[in-house]
Amino acid sequence: MTDRHAENGYGVLTEPATLTIERLLPGPAERIWGYITDSDLRRQWLAAGPMGSEAGSPFELTWRNDELTDPAGERPPGFPTVHSMPGEIIEIDPPHRLVITWGSTGGVTFDLAPQGKDVLLTIVHRRLGDRSLMLNIAPGWHMHLDILAARLRGEQPEPFWDGWTRLRLDYDRRLPA
Numbered sequence: 001m002t003d004r005h006a007e008n009g010y011g012v013l014t015e016p017a018t019l020t021i022e023r024l025l026p027g028p029a030e031r032i033w034g035y036i037t038d039s040d041l042r043r044q045w046l047a048a049g050p051m052g053s054e055a056g057s058p059f060e061l062t063w064r065n066d067e068l069t070d071p072a073g074e075r076p077p078g079f080p081t082v083h084s085m086p087g088e089i090i091e092i093d094p095p096h097r098l099v100i101t102w103g104s105t106g107g108v109t110f111d112l113a114p115q116g117k118d119v120l121l122t123i124v125h126r127r128l129g130d131r132s133l134m135l136n137i138a139p140g141w142h143m144h145l146d147i148l149a150a151r152l153r154g155e156q157p158e159p160f161w162d163g164w165t166r167l168r169l170d171y172d173r174r175l176p177a
Helices: 029-037 131-153 160-174
Strands: 012-015 018-026 058-063 083-093 097-102 105-115 118-126
Touching: 018 131, 029 105, 029 118, 029 131, 118 131, 131 160
Parallel strands: none
Antiparallel strands: 012 018, 018 118, 058 083, 083 097, 097 105, 105 118
């Protein structure tokens, strides 16, 4: 991990409206790439939805956070059980980099860098316009990545919503007001 990023897996603002979060994951890079681009693998930690293999390919991601862990924990009020969002692949270089559009924000970049037997996954989520959006997205990425790391290591992850709620409080203290 680089020194510009917080310890313990916390994301940091690398620009006023840009969240960067890193995870060192058990490799190889092709394995992690599969968990980012293959719908069946991605739905185990983030969201389902087939994704093309070239720039310009549209896709739709569908979140079912209640299904990510058993138990799921207590979903906070206002969060739907299912949420879908269209996107488009902007740049793709398997198994190193994927850049996609992400709803109304500036998009998300996934970079994979081998580190011995492990892979450093860096996610950069741009144009998170207001603090309330950041306080939903930062703990979301954090918890989703905790689940990915647990799945890759064959471990049982913490209940999604319990972790998200705990992390939201942490990020409320960590992110500038």
